[in-house]
Amino acid sequence: MKLSVKVDYACRVLARMARLHGTDALAHIEELARIEVVPANYLVQILTELRNGGLITSRRGKQGGYALARAPQEITLYDIVRVIEGDLLEINMASEGQSGRRVSQIWAEVRARMEILCKDYTLDKFATKPTDEMYYI
Amino acid sequence: MKLSVKVDYACRVLARMARLHGTDALAHIEELARIEVVPANYLVQILTELRNGGLITSRRGKQGGYALARAPQEITLYDIVRVIEGDLLEINMASEGQSGRRVSQIWAEVRARMEILCKDYTLDKFATKPTDEMYYI
DNA sequence: TCCACTTTGACCGAGAGCTTCACGGGCGCA
DNA sequence: TGCGCCCGTGAAGCTCTCGGTCAAAGTGGA
Structure with a gap:
């Protein structure tokens, strides 16, 4: 089970936003692509999906761009994976x-x-610097 | 993120064993393939991996076959995924x-x-019938 | 009108996953 | 010893998804 690059890109870009x-x-x-090291042409697709998923909003034309649709505290890792994957x-x-x-039943429980x-991890946690804190069960 | 068919097969076969x-x-x-509805030729490969991973043992020749290497209580879902995936x-x-x-740090925590x-689910739980019991956090 | 930027959609190469086939090789029993 | 059973191994298709590219159209501000 591997984490797709796409989700990784999405997380990084959303963290930036x-x-x-x-x-x-x-x-x-262009700025997002440069700062977060994501292929610009591919990023276009990802942003479109995030927009269709209601996580971000966009504005066209000159002076256009992207912004979060909700406060970072209200966007969870679960939402991101759900929209992308x-x-x-x-x-x-x-x-x-x-x-x-x-077997199916057990996997459903998992x-x-x-x-x-995953709903525990909200986007505002992504915007901070890496910490040494350990996770708690 | 999708669960591979291979892991599914492995779980079913191990549950049977x-x-x-x-x-x-x-x-x-042949018996495993028939009862758990797994392509026999593919199953051979899976069983080989499980054997190399130390989860099962095999015996060749007439009267040969496969058996668990440890007690079901000592084989976890984590072990299975680890060997296969x-x-x-x-x-x-x-x-x-x-x-x-x-982002990497957060995923590492997850x-x-x-x-x-996953270490909570041992193989003996797989061998029982489906239950209505709910999961607990 | 022109330009900058977003939006849409088609396309593609590579690789992974699933499956099958063919053949080699140990083992027990007659 | 030889036959048949069953495991062991490698390779080879086939499909599908993923990561990534390209081109063209839409949209709003200056």
């Missing part, structure tokens, strides 16, 4: 074989607990 | 861009918490 939140400044694609943990729903149902876990 | 644990019976590929959550280690480090979560 979170720092701009509160000011009137809008984020521009579609599902936090996509499970084979076939449930074939003698043990199929039970997913549920993962969702709760 | 957990039910055989304690008896002298060995599991046969290599890593529970593979993270882009580049940490590029202004927010790269912080992974650590996921590991703890």
